[in-house]
Amino acid sequence: MGFFSGRKSRDVAKERLKFMLVHDRADISPRFLQMIQADLIKVISDYMVIDTAQMEVDLKRVSHPDGHIRSELTASIPILQVKNMGKNR
Numbered sequence: 825m826g827f828f829s830g831r832k833s834r835d836v837a838k839e840r841l842k843f844m845l846v847h848d849r850a851d852i853s854p855r856f857l858q859m860i861q862a863d864l865i866k867v868i869s870d871y872m873v874i875d876t877a878q879m880e881v882d883l884k885r886v887s888h889p890d891g892h893i894r895s896e897l898t899a900s901i902p903i904l905q906v907k908n909m910g911k912n913r
Contacts, residue, residue, distance in 0.1 A: 868901060
């Protein structure tokens with residue numbers, strides 16, 4: 825399944841723009857973030873049925889109370905169904 829499969833072209837363009845902004849903010853290429861998302865899909869799909877069309881992965885720079893600025897990866901992954909105890913059990 826492709827990263828952008830099942831999405832409207834407007835949504836795909838919007839997502840690509842978001843990846844470009846992430847690159848500028850966190851100094852990580854859009855392709856690298858796509859690879860992370862693909863790996864998340866691959867691993868989580870072993871245990872759950874997920875809605876990849878609604879999945880969001882975001883990388884941003886966050887200022888913490890200790891004064892440090894760190895990159896933060898967040899993912900919103902809609903779970904449709906949990907599989908029978910995963911394929912390894």
